[in-house]
Structures are given as C-alpha cells and as structure tokens.
Amino acid sequence: MRRNDDRRLALVDAAVEVLARDGARGLTFRAVDAEAGVPKGTASNYFPSRDALLDQVGTHIHVRLAPDPAQVQETLDAPRDRELVVRFMRDILRRVHADRAGYLALLELRLEATRRPELRAGFTETMRAQLEGSIAFHLDSGLPGDRTTVELLYIAMTGLIVESLTLPGVLGDEEALVSALVERAATIAAR
Template identity: 60%
Template sequence: MVQNPERRIALVDAAIEVLARDGARGLTFRAVDAEAGVPKGTASNYFANRDDLLNQVGAHIHRRLALDPAGVEAAQLPPSRELLTELMRALYHHISDDRTGWLALLELRLEATRRPELQAALTRTLRDNLMLNVEGHRETGNPGDDMTVVLLYYAMTGLILEHLTVPEVLSGYDEDDLIDTFVTRSLGT
C-alpha cells in the first residue's frame, strides 16, 4: 500500500463526500478518485478493498466531526450549566456546518448493519467516542454525572439527525432553545 498520509486523508475525505452524496452503493474507488481529482486507480493503491476504505472512513470521520472545546468562545466560563449548554450548542452548529460528514456517518451506520466487520469497527469507534465524552465531562467539572452525558449524547444525535435529514420537522422549534432544555432536564434542574 502507498504511504502518502496527506493523499490518504484526501481520499478518505473524498469518500466521505461520495458517501454523503451517493450513499454506500455509490462508494467505489472510481467515484473516490473522481471526487478527489486524482488519476484513476489511485484509491485502489491506498486501500486493500472497499471494506478497508469503509473502515478508514469510519475511523477518520469522528476526528473530522469532533469539536475542540478550547475553540469555543464560552470555554472561558467556569464549569456550569451555562458552559455545558454552550458546548452543546457549539457542537450542534459545528456538526451542522459539516452536513456532509454527518450524512456520511449515517450512511456508514446503515452499511454497518450489513457488514459485520464494519459494524464491529464502528461500534468500537462510537463507544470510544461516547467514553471520551464521558471522561471529558468528568475532567471539566461541569454539572451532571455520566448518565447526563449519555442522555445529552443521544438527545443531540437525534436533534442533529432531524436537522440534517428532515429539517422541516423542527420548523416550529428553535434548536438552541431545545439544547438548553436538553441540558436543563438532563441535569434535573
């Protein structure tokens, strides 16, 4: 396999674009090459097969969608419900700005129902992501326990899913207000 890390990342990002636009059935080496603007056959030099490509997309996509809390303006606030709310809002807007990444993740999740190896890899990645959120929450000292993080994780996942796939369902609601309510109710306050 070829070892140019920048080219590999560019190909994985191109695969994310293809997944979001064309779905898992449209994800071919040829489509990835075209999206990345590289010569035909390039992707097949970087990935052993389609499963390898899907697994690498699954590993990379969470890094792409991750929010760096230090980059959030409100990160200067002391640990509080307000800080937690602002972090959730920043996450929501960050992911909304990368609609393609989230839709590709959704396609990966669906494809994982048909591919046991991908399901195992995606399960590990998603579980690790959830645990990193739990540990990060503990380290910040924000209010709430581990279950608060789990509840917020899944509330945010649902909100993002609706917003990016069928946004008119939420047309009567302000997403920032919903996030405030998620945090408030998950904390029991």
C-alpha cells in the same frame, strides 16, 4: 510504491463526500477517485479493499467533526454550570452543520454497519471510544451532571442532529431545544 499521506487523507475526505452524497452503495473506488480529482485506480492503490476504506472513513470522520482544542480550552474558562453545557451542545450542532457531509457520512456508516457485522464490530468500538471520551471530558472538566447525563445528552443530540440534517424544519427553534434538553437531562439524571 511510496504512499503520500496527504493524498491518502484527500482520498478519505473524498470518500466522506461520496458517502454523504451517494450513500454506501455509491462508495466505489472509481467514485472516490473522481471526487478527489485523481487518476483512476489511485484509491485502490491506497486501500486494499472497500472495507479498509470504510474503516478509514469511520476513524477520520471523528477527526473532521472534533472541536478545536484551543476553542474548547477557551470555553472552559467560563463557570462550570448548565449554561456551559448548553454552549458545548450548541457547538456540536454548529460543527455538524458546518460539516454536513461529515455527519451524513457518519449516518451512512451507521446504516451500513447494521448490514455488515465485520464493519459493525470496528465501528461500534470507535463510537464507544468516542462516547467514553465525551463522558470522561464532561466529568473531568467538572461540568454538572453524571455519566447518565452525558449518555442522555448523547442520545438526544443524536436524534436532534438527524432530524435537523435530514428533515430541516420539522423541529422548532433548535437553540431553545438544546437549552431545554440540557436542563431536562440534568434534572432526570439528578433523580
């Protein structure tokens, strides 16, 4: 049977929505089929196992959450200072809120990876590659700070995003927190 790439992508996007809404335990082929609006059995025709589907979701989420390359290039026209780093961090927060399901599905994958070593290995590799890509982008773009700055920003932004998506209202002004975060991370890394 010839497989349709658009349908495969629709199934993976449906799996992201199911993960975000129902958690990893709710991710079944039947739930994905229903979310995608396709006949029962379609997802199982495209993915040989639930693990294969989870692997595809883990890879695709980063595509969904990635910035528009043209917008990144336009942003890089600004001076390479801390304010530019703040703009990039705020853009991350904006994209996460724009695709809330994508990030919640990413959190579900992280939790599922803690319980399943076979998923953890591949997911860790994917996340490590994403972080290394972010570090390389930061350094190659001439943004202020070093590798440690980016790692600190990664850790802090991850926490800010989790708090913002799961318990909105706990934190104060997130925009101001991002500014303070960049300032303090750069100061710590400079020591």
